[in-house]
Amino acid sequence: MNRARRLARELSVVCAVILLLGLSAFAAQRLLFPGQRASLDIAQTLDDALGPIMRQQIRATANVVEDREVTSAFSVIMGRLLPAIPAEDRMRADGRQFTVEDRKFAVDVLVIRSPEINAFTLPGRLICVNTGLIREMKSAEEMAAVLGHELSHVVHRDPVALLARQIGMAALANVVTGGQGGAILEQIIQTMVNVHYGREAEDRADAFSVHLLARAGIPPGSFSAALARIKESAQKEPDLLKYIDPHSPIDNRIQKAREQAGQEKVVPRALPVDWKKIVRVLSPA
Secondary structure: OHHHHHHHHHHHHHHHHHHHHHHHHHHHHHHHOOOOOOOHHHHHHHHHHHHHHHHHHHHHHOOEOOOHHHHHHHHHHHHHHHHHOOHHHOEOOOOOEOOOOOHHHOOEEEEEOOOOEOEEEEOOOEEEEEHHHHOOOOOHHHHHHHHHHHHHHHHOOHHHHHHHHHOOHHHHHHHHOOOOOHHHHHHHHHHHHOOOOOHHHHHHHHHHHHHHHHHOOOOOOHHHHHHHHHHHHHHHOHHHEOOOOOOOOHHHHHHHHHHHHHHOOOOOOOOOOOHHHHHHHHOOO
16 A cells, blocks of 8 residues: 555656646747747647646636526537637647547636626636626627637637746646645636737737638628627726727727638628527626
8 A cells, every 4th residue: 555655656746747847848938939839749738737627716716607508509609610720720739630529629618707808718728708798799700709719829828828937837737736736726817817918919819710700601700890899898897898908909900800801701601599698698687
């Protein structure tokens, strides 16, 4: 029994060292070569390790909506978006493409009951959307546009890169290996809720969403429409707006998205979602 315990401890130490080395290499690559995508095996390993922890933390600390109709609506939207991700962005670490049926590479969406107008992406391919933002969207297509933007952060693993820079590799390793990571988990969530990735990453995510919408048979103009809704919300409830940096060039982003949408080719197919009903379900009692 003692030998088994000793072996288990030794294995956990080895895993922690391997993870820490991976985190170090990942962060070094992003710091030294910010324009290049990180090695898929390192980034994927981090996503796989942090994913279950992030899901557990969100469910423990946030008011997650469990309504069946809401869950079904978001499944329909994601079911249209995920297969439309370009092949070059769906490569697994072993060189094969992942599919929607491949649960190891699935992207989950959690709806959080909060008046703040926000959506954010956590490590582990987890997108969180606040009910405050959902109520601002006038159609399932506009909601799909926001999710498409967040999917860019998933594909490019922006959350892991940001956390490796801001929180540190050792801290992340401590969370993954079961160390004293409670305070760090709270810091991770708070960082991602209020994150602004920077102009390059946000421009890339805007363009990604517009193109993804077209590939998914969703009007690509839905993204500029969604941004316009969010801009309007900033005027009505500025204290609740968290989704965009108030100092960001929102008008320029809307204009660029409209121009790109005009160049995309699309055969529109309606999303079978009763969006007005979803908004009513999520409205305050």
